[in-house]
Amino acid sequence: MTESGSAWWRGASIYQVYVRSFADGNGDGTGDLTGLRQHLPHIAGLGVDAIWLCPWYPSPNADSGYDVSDYRDIEPSFGTLAEAEKFIEEAHSLGLKVIIDIVPNHCSDQHRWFKEAVAAGPGSPQRELFWFRPASPEPPNDWQSRFGGSAWSRVPDGEWYLHLYAPEQPDLNWENPVVRQEFREVLRFWFDRGVDGFRIDVADGLVKDGALPDVHGRTEGQLPFSDMDGVHEIYREWRRIADSYPDPRVFVGEMWLPDQERFARYLRPDELHSAFNFDFLSCPLEADKLRAVIDSTLEAHALVGAPATWVLSNHDTTRHVTRYGRADTSFSFADRQQGAPTDLELGTRRARAAALLSLSLPGGVYVYQGEELGLPEVEDLPDEARQDPVFSRTNGADPGRDGCRVPLPWGGESAPYDFGGGDTWLPQPGDWAQYTVAAEGADDNSMLRLYQKALRLRRELPSLGDGTLTWLPSSDGVLAFARDDHFTCVVNLSGATVDLPEHTEILLASGPLADGRLPADTAIWLSH
Ligand code: GLC
Numbered sequence: 001m002t003e004s005g006s007a008w009w010r011g012a013s014i015y016q017v018y019v020r021s022f023a024d025g026n027g028d029g030t031g032d033l034t035g036l037r038q039h040l041p042h043i044a045g046l047g048v049d050a051i052w053l054c055p056w057y058p059s060p061n062a063d064s065g066y067d068v069s070d071y072r073d074i075e076p077s078f079g080t081l082a083e084a085e086k087f088i089e090e091a092h093s094l095g096l097k098v099i100i101d102i103v104p105n106h107c108s109d110q111h112r113w114f115k116e117a118v119a120a121g122p123g124s125p126q127r128e129l130f131w132f133r134p135a136s137p138e139p140p141n142d143w144q145s146r147f148g149g150s151a152w153s154r155v156p157d158g159e160w161y162l163h164l165y166a167p168e169q170p171d172l173n174w175e176n177p178v179v180r181q182e183f184r185e186v187l188r189f190w191f192d193r194g195v196d197g198f199r200i201d202v203a204d205g206l207v208k209d210g211a212l213p214d215v216h217g218r219t220e221g222q223l224p225f226s227d228m229d230g231v232h233e234i235y236r237e238w239r240r241i242a243d244s245y246p247d248p249r250v251f252v253g254e255m256w257l258p259d260q261e262r263f264a265r266y267l268r269p270d271e272l273h274s275a276f277n278f279d280f281l282s283c284p285l286e287a288d289k290l291r292a293v294i295d296s297t298l299e300a301h302a303l304v305g306a307p308a309t310w311v312l313s314n315h316d317t318t319r320h321v322t323r324y325g326r327a328d329t330s331f332s333f334a335d336r337q338q339g340a341p342t343d344l345e346l347g348t349r350r351a352r353a354a355a356l357l358s359l360s361l362p363g364g365v366y367v368y369q370g371e372e373l374g375l376p377e378v379e380d381l382p383d384e385a386r387q388d389p390v391f392s393r394t395n396g397a398d399p400g401r402d403g404c405r406v407p408l409p410w411g412g413e414s415a416p417y418d419f420g421g422g423d424t425w426l427p428q429p430g431d432w433a434q435y436t437v438a439a440e441g442a443d444d445n446s447m448l449r450l451y452q453k454a455l456r457l458r459r460e461l462p463s464l465g466d467g468t469l470t471w472l473p474s475s476d477g478v479l480a481f482a483r484d485d486h487f488t489c490v491v492n493l494s495g496a497t498v499d500l501p502e503h504t505e506i507l508l509a510s511g512p513l514a515d516g517r518l519p520a521d522t523a524i525w526l527s528h
Helices: 005-011 033-038 040-046 081-093 112-120 125-129 177-192 231-243 260-265 278-282 287-304 344-358 389-393 437-441 447-460
Strands: 013-017 050-053 097-102 152-154 160-162 197-200 250-253 309-311 364-368 478-482 487-492 505-509 522-527
Touching (some): 005 364, 033 040, 033 081, 040 447, 177 231, 231 250, 344 487, 437 447
Parallel strands (some): 013 050, 013 364, 050 097, 197 250, 309 364
Antiparallel strands (some): 478 487, 487 522
């Protein structure tokens, strides 16, 4: 661990588990807590400090668990509350902190509150927990669902309700003190069971402009349902709850915001501890652009004394081995570039270099399950297998996020690659034997071995994790920085082989050197 005690989270490496696709302990084709517990040694063996789990609550699964029907229990196909408690204990005994997802912007339409609101009818206090508006021929405004189509749907009596995501995910009304009280209690419920923190889903979205103005003509930074000033009061309350526990409990926010300074406001000392760096994830793999993002990230975080985070992939974005194998290596929700020509060998080489970059920048770092195996995006899922509402709500125009959520390959020569049951909830490709944990564990040059070595070094080297960075002189297309007098990282994205700076030892390289020089799309950690 890079730091111990109260500031462990400042430089933590955090492994993201998408439970449904991690490992299946009961053979039904869906990942679960039994599978997760069986494979905890894989996560501990990587050398990470913490696990973040995507939602594990009971859910009708309209949006893969992000439609929660009960915030105080476990999805039955994943296991039981008692098993979740055992999992927390086992993770802790392996030295791993546990962060769970909380989804406060919306719940499931099968949540008791929404069912009661529908039954209670217009004008009832139950409807005040959501954003209901009177029956009318047209929706109350022009807001669009982030999954496509209008953000308003009707209940049988004709009233409209707001859902920024799927219709099965009604938005909660955070003006209502009952909603606020409920989530304060939910936080305590899980903190009392030992969880070390929460990842806050759509953290910028909770507060809406109650006048519900149209968004037509507004830019991204002016949306009346994102980054409203009132949201900060909620996180100040939450922070007081976290701080009331003797050992540190932390929050990480999910905010896709266009403005770094507005973003940093969430990380003031009395609000959230950290947040995902999506500018870094979205950035093309080009030295000048990366350097600009790294600099602006560090500047914005320094304003509030918060540690930065570094993220290459997650369960919503195209896997970066695939992105980096394309002509355009950026990520954008607006165009996933599905089917763009992809050189996976190049993408893998670049992903290895990007791993050494992200694991040596100052702050915390996230590793999305499968990233340590170098899994590519699965782009050829049959339409009938796709489950993401993004696919159905856009009539297939957007392939959605299933391609990065395919169940992990653990061993064996063919599907299900020791995942568990025969028919996995999303089909796995036929050529994944090369990516299994077993195969890569036996190959010293694999992506898995690279992540293990890098994450372990990150723990051992005092200069990695939280701290500062100094840029070193380098040629065009090369990033070179020191973390202290003894550690240097060089990332060569120039297209040509370059000389290494002075050093005493090569700690780790993402690929083979060429006569002691650093080839293109290769990164290296040096000590001196
Ligand atoms: C977040 C999650 C995503 C989910 C959405 C709605 O962006 O990461 O998976 O669909 O929120 O809850």
